Amino acid sequence: MFKKILIANRGEIAVRIIRSCREMDIQTVAVFSDADRHGLHVRHADEAYYLGPSKASESYLRIDKILEIAHKCGADAIHPGYGFLAERADFSQACQDQGISFIGPKPSAIAAMGDKQVARDTVAKAGVPVVPGTEGQGDLSDEALLKIAPEIGFPLLIKPSAGGGGKGMREVGSIKEMPGLLTASRREAESSFGDGNIYLEKLIQGARHIEIQILADQYDHVIHLGERECSIQRRHQKLLEEAPSPVIGDDQALRDKMGAVAVQTTRAVDYLNAGTIEFLVDKDNNYYFLEMNTRLQVEHPVTEAVTGIDIVKEQIRIAAGLPLQHQQYDIKFHGWAMECRINAEDPFRGFLPSTGVITQSLIPSGPGIRVDSGVYSGYEISPYYDALIAKLIVHGETREETIARMKRALEEFRVIGVRTNIPFHQALMENTEFLAGDFDTQFVNDEMPPFSGVQKDKSLPEVAALAAVLATHDRADRSAIVIQRPKRDSSNWKWMGRWERTNK
Amino acid sequence: MKYIADINGTEYVIEINSDTQVVINGKPHDINFQALSQHTSYSLLMDGKSYETNIYQDNGNWEVCLRGRRFNIRVEDERERRLRMAAGYTSVPKGKFSLQSPMPGLVIDIPVNVGDEVKAGQVLLILESMKMQNELTAPRDGKIARIQAKVNDNVERKQTLLILD
Numbered sequence: 239m240f241k242k243i244l245i246a247n248r249g250e251i252a253v254r255i256i257r258s259c260r261e262m263d264i265q266t267v268a269v270f271s272d273a274d275r276h277g278l279h280v281r282h283a284d285e286a287y288y289l290g291p292s293k294a295s296e297s298y299l300r301i302d303k304i305l306e307i308a309h310k311c312g313a314d315a316i317h318p319g320y321g322f323l324a325e326r327a328d329f330s331q332a333c334q335d336q337g338i339s340f341i342g343p344k345p346s347a348i349a350a351m352g353d354k355q356v357a358r359d360t361v362a363k364a365g366v367p368v369v370p371g372t373e374g375q376g377d378l379s380d381e382a383l384l385k386i387a388p389e390i391g392f393p394l395l396i397k398p399s400a401g402g403g404g405k406g407m408r409e410v411g412s413i414k415e416m417p418g419l420l421t422a423s424r425r426e427a428e429s430s431f432g433d434g435n436i437y438l439e440k441l442i443q444g445a446r447h448i449e450i451q452i453l454a455d456q457y458d459h460v461i462h463l464g465e466r467e468c469s470i471q472r473r474h475q476k477l478l479e480e481a482p483s484p485v486i487g488d489d490q491a492l493r494d495k496m497g498a499v500a501v502q503t504t505r506a507v508d509y510l511n512a513g514t515i516e517f518l519v520d521k522d523n524n525y526y527f528l529e530m531n532t533r534l535q536v537e538h539p540v541t542e543a544v545t546g547i548d549i550v551k552e553q554i555r556i557a558a559g560l561p562l563q564h565q566q567y568d569i570k571f572h573g574w575a576m577e578c579r580i581n582a583e584d585p586f587r588g589f590l591p592s593t594g595v596i597t598q599s600l601i602p603s604g605p606g607i608r609v610d611s612g613v614y615s616g617y618e619i620s621p622y623y624d625a626l627i628a629k630l631i632v633h634g635e636t637r638e639e640t641i642a643r644m645k646r647a648l649e650e651f652r653v654i655g656v657r658t659n660i661p662f663h664q665a666l667m668e669n670t671e672f673l674a675g676d677f678d679t680q681f682v683n684d685e686m687p688p689f690s691g692v693q694k695d696k697s698l699p700e701v702a703a704l705a706a707v708l709a710t711h712d713r714a715d716r717s718a719i720v721i722q723r724p725k726r727d728s729s730n731w732k733w734m735g736r737w738e739r740t741n742k
Numbered sequence: 743m744k745y746i747a748d749i750n751g752t753e754y755v756i757e758i759n760s761d762t763q764v765v766i767n768g769k770p771h772d773i774n775f776q777a778l779s780q781h782t783s784y785s786l787l788m789d790g791k792s793y794e795t796n797i798y799q800d801n802g803n804w805e806v807c808l809r810g811r812r813f814n815i816r817v818e819d820e821r822e823r824r825l826r827m828a829a830g831y832t833s834v835p836k837g838k839f840s841l842q843s844p845m846p847g848l849v850i851d852i853p854v855n856v857g858d859e860v861k862a863g864q865v866l867l868i869l870e871s872m873k874m875q876n877e878l879t880a881p882r883d884g885k886i887a888r889i890q891a892k893v894n895d896n897v898e899r900k901q902t903l904l905i906l907d
Contacts, residue, residue, distance in 0.1 A: 664810030703747035703754040706804040
């Protein structure tokens, strides 16, 4: 087993990985940029080393510096977390070349799945259904794409070849609006990934985004840990995930079938370690391969909750050459789990990111609650990295209990100093379609704009009006104290004169 | 002291009799109001019911966040209101609005020009920050008076980007 692991990441995921290492009695090494000297991952790790300036390209994306630190401190493995270098084949390769274990897949599998066109080709060959689009046709010009678009049919999606996380993605409703959207997509892809290549994909209407977690070891064992429902998204960024999916629920046959396809896809690229196969599922429960994420996912805790398996520990064991501890028939699902991503974004202002110092935070607790967070009271949220400040994960016996528990936890969650999207999640927990499990990937766009908050308690406006008046009154009181006559029986000028006489 | 609070045209006449007693639209209530942190977070007990609220000042108005909802509230005391009525205004006059950068970031696009008439909600500037492209919009109808930023500028928090008349 490894003695010391370097975590090439920051924020909540670095803290999450440190926790598993601690439980396995493995030493941990954090790296940090200028903006992150006060980061929680630096405080929790056994060792921490300075990496570089705040911009990710000068710190968390510097393969050379990270490997140099790993050698210097004697780390025998590197965990990349998610984002940054997690899906970079060259990083996995560089680790391998320099004799440091990379906790993740081999470079060849990252490369095969990283280019989405190659990925779709590979799985299509393995007999897995894919969504119609310009897959595997290389880098097409705008003219060529405009010509092909009507054959695929509208609405369709423009997607960056190198992308992920929804950046650069655009939805096209008609040929008329397409030229402008092509330009915008290429521009955003170029600035996010340094690669302006894009492709088209048919937009499956009413589709759900459902993904299967898999684990694969060096001994040809591949198992799946069931599905996660990730349809609640805004601008293709996931906001809430749950397991099981309300559409799959008790349909063990569908779960087994999708699980088997996920395992088959995994084998097709000779995959090692933890990964996720994303599917689009249409209204008739037809499923299409979307992409494979060759890393630990943000939402892995919901699977941990329902299976009881620590996925990060499994990742470390696999990378150390140990066989999987579980066979497929050992995997049992217990209850229902849900994760709300708490972002420093103001839902009342178009989800505009919010930066500043968290002056106070109260983290929910009690039965069935887990909070993975990278922040604390006094922590400053910088504009350099993403807006995720915490993940609130709730586990209950049933979906109803889980939702009731989530409502309770969201009400307990207090973050003061920056705006958060907690009010959005609270509104979601009151939405009847969401409660019924009846939603698709367009749900947040279609059902919840413009966001105006929970509409329930009729007496709230009066209470709010009173609060505003009391705040006004309070401020007037305080300014009155400032301009009050001094409590001494003589004027400040006299005091000043006396002070000068006695001190000169 | 008597105040008038206005939420989207609905008025609440609120009289503060003491630290523990107020009258809202003629009805008395027992209250207890305590600041929890730096005067943005407050605990309010009203007739025994417990509320926690965040209150921010926003362009002279109050923004009250309460149980997952947000209210924009204008508060005046009686004197301010009498003065305003005497001056012949029916509502607070609209001044210039200066669009300030809510955070440090990179200007990606400015899809308006000086002299353009814009509608409330129209995109004025696209700012990249926290790995996202964010659309900054007009809070009300108006005319672009000045633009003080350029595409590809790195801007600081609170930096004035453009001015709306």
